Every structure is written in structure tokens, then in C-alpha cells.
Amino acid sequence: MKKIPFEKKIVCCLLALAGLAGCSGGESLPELATVTGVVNLDGSPLPSANILFQPQQGKTAFALTDENGKFELMYSQDATGATPGNYTVKISKEKNPEEPGNELLPAKYNEQTTLTADVKADQENEFQFDLTSK
Known part of the structure; x- marks a missing residue:
């Protein structure tokens, strides 16, 4: 029996795993753009805020801000x-x-939101939302 070098075994395993990942049976993803940003309230980062990007049609994207008000x-x-x-x-x-x-936040940022964003294809989209408590 011929012995297969260790490096070839690794490459074969990686190729097999890549093939399996492509056959998950799940839905195929549409074109997605990277969207990051920061949320400030009265000049300070707003941690643990829920962010929803709702399109006219399609799926809503979501995030939770970290301790520095940043989100992806x-x-x-x-x-x-x-x-x-x-x-x-x-x-x-x-x-x-x-x-x-x-x-905590006024309705103009959630239930009666006035906030909008335009997400562009093939580029990183970074948004900053400077909110006030008044």
C-alpha cells in the first residue's frame, strides 16, 4: 500500500470540507455589503442598543452596539x-x-424614526448616528 504524504492528506481534507460547505442545502445569499458604524447619545457612545436596517422590500439587517457604541x-x-x-x-x-x-430613546429614532441609510454595493459602508435624548 502506497503511503500518502501528510501535506496531501491535509489538502484533500480541506478540499472535501470546502465541498461540503457548498452543499449545505441552505438558501444562497444575495449580494451583501459590509455595514458598520457607531451610535452616540448626547456625545457619548451608546452601548447595548438594538439597530435595525429595514428595506422597502426584503430582509431586515440587525446589530447590537458594543461598549463603544460600535456595530456591524x-x-x-x-x-x-x-x-x-x-x-x-x-x-x-x-x-x-x-x-x-x-x-430610553425618543420615538424619532425607533417607532417614528426619521433615520435613513443608503447602503452601496462593492464598498464598505460606515455610518455614524449622533442621537440626542431630547
């Missing part, structure tokens, strides 16, 4: 980004996460 949109649990196009943006944060419906 997710198209799904497994894919980052958003489809190119125009979005209505909703940002919300509960004063006390244990008491739902206790919104």
Missing part, C-alpha cells in the same frame, strides 16, 4: 452585511432590560 450589521445569524439599497434605520435601547417597553 448581520444579514442572518451566519452572514454579516446588508443588501445594497435604501433603508429606514431604527435604534432602540431599553432603560432596564428586565422591564420590556421601557424605551
